[in-house]
Amino acid sequence: MTHDVAEPVRRAALPLRGEGDLDPLLERIGDSRFVLLGEASHGTSEYYTWRAALTRRLIEEKGFSFVAVEGDWPDCHRVNCSVTASPGAPEDPADVLRGFGRWPTWMWANEEVVEFTRWLRGHNLALPEDERVGFYGLDVYSLWDSLREALAYLREHSPDEVESALEAFHCLEPYAEDPQTYAEATWLVPATCEEPVVELLSRVRRVSVGTGRERDARFDAEQNARVAAGAEAYYRAMVRGGPDAWNLRDRHMADTLDRLVGHHEETARAPVRAVVWEHNTHIGDARFTNMAKGGMVNVGQLARERHGEDDVVLVGFGSHRGKVLAARAWDAPGRAVPLPSARPGSVEALLHDSDVGPAALFVFPPAQEQPEWLTEVRAHRAVGVVYRPAQDRMRNYVPTVLGRRYDAFCWFDRTGALTPLHEERADGAEDETWPFGE
Template sequence: MGRYGDEVAGLATPLQHSEDLNVLIDRVGDARVVMLGEASHGSHEFYDWRSRITQRLIQELGFTFVAVEGDWPDCERVDQSVRFAEDADPREALQQYRRWPTWMWANEEVSDFSRWLRGHNEFQEPARRVGFHGLDVYSLWESLDEILIHLRERHPELVPLGLDAFHCFEPFVDQPQQYARSIHTRPAGCSCEVSGLLAALRRSDDFNAWQNAEVVAGAEHYYRSLVKGGAASWNVRDRHMDATLARLLDHYGPQSKAVVWAHNTHVGDAWGSVMAEQGETTIGTLARQRYGEDGVVLVGFGTHHGTVVAGEDWGRPMEVMPVPEARRDSLEHVLHETAPDQSLFVFPARAQQPAVLRDRLGHRAIGVVYRPDWERWGNYVPTMLGERYDAFVWCDESHAVRPLHTFFTDVTEPETFPTGV
């Protein structure tokens, strides 16, 4: 079984049914935030187990909302469906996702979960219904559109502010990264227009409009940071997601609790991997700083082999691709050799952690852009598992997620190109 065999056997809980999650639910306890990761954006098992965990957190521990690595306007349609629409099917809202990669959220697994959430909410008072929200920064144009609709309906005197921002970004409508290049010749960019719009909407009593303004401001900052290169734009994005999560918790009230769904590279604590050495932070790191280590539970996910939905390049048609067996020097190879095929690990206190949690091992990360033939030269993040997460869900063989549709209308390349995590 190798050098880690006995250690893994002592930590692993075989995972077959939702009841097998009891040790994780106990570990969550009074935590205010639980972050559930994924090793890829296109694997059924990760979505399935996140759904099962989240259902128990909602039913047994009273978690208030789910926040995902998705765009605010798209997720707002799902939120309206699961919380307020009497006849709406959340699946219809998910089918309206248009920005590549649509399969991240417009898939059968999220459809099943959101329908479950809609059914759960039917029996709750409006103030106790569980929400579904997006944390990400990419919906610049969609958020601007939502702001203009809001201003025309509710605050026509502020429409010129919205139009100023809209027209400022208009030359970059098809290629927002061109905005970053324009900063060299026009340093102010659209920052003044965005600041004025955000200042006006922060005073609004409409949380959705305020958040769309925060997205526009975050996107401006994000594309501006591309000029700096390195970790700057990554950190702008994760800090935006952290701030959005904090606003949501404030909005829902002092007793609110959040479940976050995002990639391992966002959920995991950067100090438990090479990411911190590269100057990168994560929403997991920021949450531990903001809410304390006892207030946050970070759960990573992993797989050894199987299939996944991804694209060969940004904007290319999605494919069901093979996930080859993990590298022999990786965490995934260790768990393939020593752990039950599906298993749960809830880690002991760091002072009591065995070597498998303390040693630095390569940990697989697959984005929306993936080339299996190139995997041995990338796709692994050196990780100390016990520092990066509080718990880990292992699926030895994983299978492709089931997309709702196969067409895309927006293939704009955000900074996460070419990996897409």
């Protein structure tokens, strides 16, 4: 590392020791309505802890309306009911998080998320019911769970629609809740369950909407029906390969985020503002990576395009070495494994070799004012739920223009693994998504 390269990096680094050191990032966020917070892995404690610290400040000081995460809608809705103190919901969000069953459970069933959600419930209990901060899942995987939730809603609110709505469930029944089996079947035979699953959404939307909790229940049911439709399309695209499955998933997450904003705006007294927690590969603008050449879009790119760069702040996270919670294969148990020193020439190696300290915050200047180290293409590590340390330097890097992929970056030289709530159960069936299980 030459002095000429390291010096501008050190000048840009701001020490990150406590929550007060986030002030420059809060200033950069300003009045932006969308703050997307990343992670270089799904299994690193520091990423979750610092995202939570920043999110607490955004909620307390800037009135952010909800947190949306890379998680399943039905599971996260139960967390939402707990943190907003809905009638009948568990008082301790940990009781809900322990029930997360779809692999990899450690993404949300961990002590770091428990700490944040307990704080969020305590914060909400001091607020009027209609001002409480929600916690939602954006993802598309929960095909059968979402079908069950939508059907349960129709049974209670529109029994006459249930028999017809059951066609979607009967169509998918032969596949024993195995999405890969369903996807492979549609590849071999051009018959799908798309029509009855989409029709389920139509039937849910016919239910008259009320106010208050009735309105929220209808939104939940409609979102479950949308997830089921999105998941059915996703699994069909997945078996065909190419960028379509990735794009379906990220467009679904971006659409869900927009629907959540619209739902809150119908009753909000102040501008609706959202915090998003997802992997860097979802929140860092895909146009400034090699994903764009592969025909892929992502949530960060879509948010900027839909809402304008002034209203969207993208924050990446990364580290040089340590430990990470991950699995050696799809459906295998999660284990704390070594995170080796970053590949030479990578973003992570640059920050480590520049000696910016154990943790640092970078708030990037406007594109036209950025130094060369922010505008050049460098490899940037991405660790998924499936991770093999021995192959790290060969597989786990995404070519990136750091200063345009993100608006800010949180850096940790050495990181530790998440603390899961329970042992992993290998009962998931989703195939690995690009890149490496993100």
